[in-house]
Amino acid sequence: MRLLVETLCLAGHTVDLLTYHEGEDIQLEGLTIVRIANIPGVRNVPIGFSWKKLVCDIFLSFKLIQMCMSNDYQVIHAVEESIYPALLVKVFSKKYLVYDMDSSMADQLVEKWNALHFIKGGLDAFEKLAVRKSDAVIAVCEDLADKAEDYKKTRESIFVVEDVALPARETGNIIDNIRMDNKLTGQIALYVGNLEHYQGIDLMLEGYSKSTQKDQLTLLIIGGRQDDIDKYRQKASALGIAQNVFFLGPRPVDDLGAYLVQADILVSPRLKGNNTPMKIYSYMGSGKVILATKIQSHTQVLDDASAELVAPEADEVARGFDDLVANKNRRAELGKAASILADEKYSYPAFQKKINDIYARIQ
DSSP, rough: OHHHHHHHHHTTEEEEEEEESSSOOOOOOOEEEEEEETTTTOSSSOOOOOOOHHHHHHHHHHHHHHHHHHHSSSSEEEEEGGGHHHHHHHHHSSSEOOOOOEOOHHHHHHOOGGGGGGGHHHHHHHHHHHHHSSSSSESSSSHHHHEEEEEOOSSEEEOOOOOOOOOOOOOOTSSHHHHHHHHHSEEEEEEEOOOOOOTHHHHHHHHHHOOOOOOGGEEEEEEEHHHHHHHHHHHHTTTTOOOEEEEEEOOGGHHHHHHHTTOEEEEEEOOSSSSSSSSHHHHHHTTTTTEEEEHHHHTTTTOOSEEEOOSSSSSHHHHHHHHHOOOOHHHHHHHHHHHHHHHHSHHHHHHHHHHHHHHHHHH
16 A cells, blocks of 8 residues: 555655554655544454454545545545445545455455355455446456456456565664574575465475475464464474474564565465465565465466475475475576566566556546
């Protein structure tokens, strides 16, 4: 979101950013940040669906309607679920509506709660309504763009703007030196992200436990809630690999690049899904080799020339670890190829050009 706002302001647009009551303010010429009222008892709103986010979205909806009644906006740029109150505003106005589609909310809800499967048709219908009633749709990946096209029956007003690789940087005084701090020798495999089941943490641990090279490789995991960390520590212990698996807990997103460059292998063992994980672009930009499962989430960005892609099976993950640990040249070759691809297609300048081209068409 920050990169989007920066791009629009640098292009000379005036932006009112309506957001939640918590978060860090940024200063940009042309930007005004508008926050919803403080809500008692609602703090640290997590990513993904939650009761806290639902309450905040209700407050945000009323604030959006109030702002649109008081200001003569030309464009409403609605991200994720904010599209629904924006659709209501569009009914009573002629404002141009852009739907920033970062995920399929219907698929995301059903993946998280299987009990919602029986109302999947209704959830899809709401998503279809959002796509068809929007003047333009910005999808975060090709798979989502294809889904939007199925809903809209045309590709003309559907655009793909992928996430951006965060800049990699060497460690400094304010960033942990994970090798020295944990007294590590040999190579380091690093996973970054939440520890939900679909991320494939079980698969990664099981694959690592079967690797013939694990004595030369330490597995580090950044992210996750404490209850998930405790659960996977127990699994690592049961697999007999606890001494070589370190759970470092959450770290600031802004420091991601500084951790990535300290690893030898970056791991994304996701089990299923179509959306490309945001971290993949930063993985690519780091220049380090990526070990990822061969599923749609990954293969619409990566291929066998830019990553070590393996089937989502423990034996295959183990083979991937073994091949990369034993072959320094292959690690360097795949890491460089991914980095070049990130510079060409997923850099900040590439992102800016795509957004500016879309808004030029809107004007």
